[in-house]
Amino acid sequence: MAAYNKFQDFVEQLALAKHDFSAAGHVFKTYLSNAVPSASLDAVKADLAEIAGGNGYTAGGEDVQNTLAEAAGTATITGTKIVWTAAGGTIGPFQYVVLYNDTQASPVDPLVSWWDYAAALTLQIGETFTVKFNNGDPTGTIATIA
Amino acid sequence: MAEATETKLCPCVRKGEVTVSKADLGYRVSCSGCIASVTDKTAAGALAVWDRVSARKPAKCCTKPENETVFTTPTKDLVIKCGVCNLRRLPIGLLSALVRGDVRKECCEDPANLVPQQVRDDLVVNVCRVCKCRHFELTVKPGKLNAEVSDIRG
Numbered sequence: 255m256a257a258y259n260k261f262q263d264f265v266e267q268l269a270l271a272k273h274d275f276s277a278a279g280h281v282f283k284t285y286l287s288n289a290v291p292s293a294s295l296d297a298v299k300a301d302l303a304e305i306a307g308g309n310g311y312t313a314g315g316e317d318v319q320n321t322l323a324e325a326a327g328t329a330t331i332t333g334t335k336i337v338w339t340a341a342g343g344t345i346g347p348f349q350y351v352v353l354y355n356d357t358q359a360s361p362v363d364p365l366v367s368w369w370d371y372a373a374a375l376t377l378q379i380g381e382t383f384t385v386k387f388n389n390g391d392p393t394g395t396i397a398t399i400a
Numbered sequence: 401m402a403e404a405t406e407t408k409l410c411p412c413v414r415k416g417e418v419t420v421s422k423a424d425l426g427y428r429v430s431c432s433g434c435i436a437s438v439t440d441k442t443a444a445g446a447l448a449v450w451d452r453v454s455a456r457k458p459a460k461c462c463t464k465p466e467n468e469t470v471f472t473t474p475t476k477d478l479v480i481k482c483g484v485c486n487l488r489r490l491p492i493g494l495l496s497a498l499v500r501g502d503v504r505k506e507c508c509e510d511p512a513n514l515v516p517q518q519v520r521d522d523l524v525v526n527v528c529r530v531c532k533c534r535h536f537e538l539t540v541k542p543g544k545l546n547a548e549v550s551d552i553r554g
Contacts, residue, residue, distance in 0.1 A: 255522045255541035265545070309432075339504060342432040343421055351540065369540040372520075378476060380435055380505045380533040389539045397543035 255389070256351075256372075258397065261365040263297035272358050273366070275322040275331045280357035282366065284336055284385060285315030286348035291368045299354045299363035309343035309379075314356065318387075318396065329399040335386045340377035347374040351385050353396070367397070408447075410434060411454060412492045420446060425475045435505055436490040439475035456489050458482070470507050472531045478505065507531050 267273060274280045289303040296302045307313030318333035338345060353366040369385075377383055387394035408418040416433020420443045429446040430437035438453060440446035461467050461484035469481045470491070478491045491505070507513050507530035514526040514535065526535040 255539045258541050258543035260543060260545075268545075341435060342416065342419070342430045342437075343428075351538070367543055369538070371523075371538060375536065377536075378533070379430065379437060380478070380508065380531060382504060382508075382533075382535045384535070384537045386537060386539045388542045395542040397545060399545040399547055 256369040259291065259293060259368050259370065261291070261296055261367060262294050263364065264366050267355075267358075267361070267364045272361070272364060273355055274357075275320050275329075277319075277321045279322070280320075280355050282318050282320045282333070282353060283315040283356045284318055284351050284353050286311065286338070286346070286383075287350045287352050287368075288346065288348045288374060289350070291350055291352065296365055298361050298365060299352075302350075302352060302365065302368075304352075305346060305348050309345050310339045310341040310377075311345045315352075315354075317356075318353070320396065327400065331396045331398070332390070332393050333387045333396045335384055335390070335392045335394070337382055337384045338377065339382045340379050342379065344376050344378055345383070346376040348376075349374045410436060410492060412436065418450065423475070428475075428477075431492070434492055435478060436492045437477045438490065439473070439477055450490075453488070453490050454492060456487060458487065458489055459485055461485055462487050462489065470530050478531055504535070505531055505533065508533050508535065 285304045287302055287304055291302055316336045321332045323330050349371050350368050352368045355364050358364050387396050410416045410418050410431035410433055412431055412434040416431035418431055420427055420429050423439050426439050426441040427443040427446045428437050428439045429450040438446055438449045440449055462482040467483045472478055479488050480491055481488050508528045513529045517525045519525050522539045524537045
């Protein structure tokens with residue numbers, strides 16, 4: 255599976271109570287980027303360029319419909335798979351799938367993590383790109399806190 | 401007085417805007433609302449083909465599924481051909497659902513048409529037998545955040 259990569263600032267923002275992963279809490283979204291992420295330097299969405307919107311890709315990305323549950327001392331954050339379809343033109347190129355908090359305003363849109371597709375990809379008309387969390391279909395684990 | 405420009409709209413249910421864009425093999429005219437597109441060497445040529453082909457009205461024989469053949473042109477445009485009268489038309493209006501961006505072509509929605517290829521352990525690409533579209537499925541690993549305190553002393 256594509257490895258989870260943490261933005262270093264995320265843990266600080268988590269400890270500062272800037273993230274609420276519960277379903278009734280904040281909206282977390284994934285967006286597509288073709289810029290190489292920096293774990294140490296990127297902290298908010300504005301630090302890491304998003305691909306242009308259009309042709310089936312909505313600027314800002316897609317809601318992962320996050321939920322949070324705790325059992326036996328482990329909190330599990332889950333999300334629903336995301337599907338992008340190129341319509342009327344191409345989407346990309348892009349290589350990275352980036353998760354961020356779309357609700358938090360201070361700081362604005364703090365980054366959480368990213369996954370690397372490992373090569374730049376351009377979707378042609380009619381083609382789709384699906385991101386499945388931990389191979390869950392449609393819902394899977396984004397992260398656990400133990 | 402500024403010259404008025406007319407926006408061309410597709411006759412599909414979404415009335416998508418018809419736009420011209422540069423493609424690998426010339427210029428592509430496509431609808432923003434459905435999957436119809438045509439490609440030609442020049443933008444004017446592509447627009448002329450669009451006008452001509454999109455205006456075609458299918459006959460009774462054309463709309464029977466058993467007579468329809470869907471194929472992809474070398475320029476990656478999708479065309480529906482009638483096996484009886486040989487009419488070729490654009491797949492205008494094939495997209496009727498928009499659910500979280502998953503608006504596949506009808507041929508791609510049939511699992512029987514999709515051939516899965518395991519490219520990597522985290523990546524499956526389903527290729528449609530009909531239109532050759534690729535459908536990428538990336539599986540991403542969950543993060544593990546460790547907040548354990550193993551040694552608390554008073």
